[in-house]
């Protein structure tokens with residue numbers, strides 16, 4: 342091995358002495374991956390295949406001590422740093438060119454206390470892994486809508502998932518977080534300890550440090566009524582109106598929305614539907630099954646679906662239900678915002694654009710977020726400033742071939758532009774590919790001001806800059 346080419350925090354080229362790299366690698370319990378290593382290419386891949394970055398090294402962190410070693414090494418050498426959990430962030434900021442990736446995937450510990458109903462998760466766990474373990478105790482966490490997303494990135498940005506209307510965002514259920522700061526110090530953030538940091542972590546993402554343990558309040562869930570009511574795409578407008586008709590009256594136990602997508606050729610979808618564009622109502626009712634059937638009755642009476650795959654199931658099985666619609670291995674470009682209204686003009690715009698979708702892997706989502714637990718937390722209680730919106734729109738464009746990138750990105754942007762009259766100036770920080778959108782609309786002005794003050798206090802050199810960055 343010779344000296345290792347790398348990049349400083351400010352993007353300047355540099356060279357890391359061979360002996361320093363060797364010592365660093367030997368200090369890590371989880372080990373260090375370098376470009377010449379056979380596992381390097383697999384280790385640098387993230388969910389969004391548009392991202393193809395080549396870090397100088399990947400520190401496989403086996404525990405908090407490894408994270409501290411990595412932060413201190415990067416500080417000592419003025420090295421650019423990316424923090425990586427499951428690698429689901431669509432902006433791909435969890436991997437960088439020429440810097441050090443702090444890779445948390447080996448940290449998969451979970452400690453569940455069924456008496457106090459809390460779960461402590463290390464940052465390498467996915468939501469599916471944690472909810473699989475929680476299910477053993479009849480417990481569950483909001484998590485995400487799919488199972489393979491990472492816990493820390495999702496939670497520190499907000500966390501929309503299958504229990505969001507009943508139990509709030511994933512981060513609303515945080516009790517405490519262990520954080521390695523830019524100085525390489527370990528702090529606990531909770532209501533009692535470093536409460537300003539705890540406020541900022543809940544919505545401010547990776548700006549303030551590396552979360553090495555997240556403690557959640559979890560809930561008795563057990564069996565839920567979950568799945569999809571799949572209707573022909575020609576009825577997409579009516580399906581969206583069905584959602585609109587019921588948002589003010591459905592109980593908080595129901596977390597639901599509408600998906601427009603092309604049915605993949607996989608179970609649980611029946612073969613005649615494979616390759617067919619559809620409008621589906623997604624359902625997770627977390628309450629008594631009898632009451633859930635009653636709540637669903639008017640939604641089922643809407644008309645005969647092409648398929649009704651809603652049934653009682655364990656919550657952890659419900660959490661994997663949508664995975665098949667967002668498989669790994671594709672290029673991704675996402676636009677999203679909360680909606681000011683879902684009137685007929687908005688619905689027409691959504692259905693008209695979906696009719697010309699260039700890729701069968703693209704999914705358009707209108708979720709009903711509002712009215713439940715998410716709105717019972719005050720605007721200023723956390724750094725997630727966008728409560729009170731009834732609907733969130735997500736255009737998650739995905740395609741296989743790099744040659745199709747331009748057509749897919751253009752389609753997404755023109756859809757987005759036409760939604761302008763119906764979009765709130767409010768974007769969920771974890772759902773957008775474009776930094777300009779995030780800078781403009783991820784936070785309210787009041788929240789942003791507080792976040793800047795906090796960033797100056799906890800990370801004055803902007804060491805943690807590869808994220809939805811709060812510039813100091």
Ligand SMILES: Cc1cc2nc3c(=O)[nH]c(=O)nc-3n(C[C@H](O)[C@H](O)[C@H](O)COP(=O)(O)OP(=O)(O)OC[C@H]3O[C@@H](n4cnc5c(N)ncnc54)[C@H](O)[C@@H]3O)c2cc1C
Nearest residue numbers: 426427428429430485486491493494495501547552771808
């Ligand atoms: C297919 C798909 C489905 C999704 N579904 C949902 C959903 O249902 N609900 C939802 O709310 N979001 C969803 N998201 C968005 C998701 O919240 C973000 O992609 C999130 O960043 C993923 O978390 P991760 O831990 O995998 O992040 P990574 O991609 O590993 O990291 C993203 C960023 O998070 C920060 N970060 C990661 N780990 C830590 C840590 N330990 N400490 C501090 N900062 C850290 C870093 O800034 C990093 O750049 C989805 C994304 C995809 C691609």
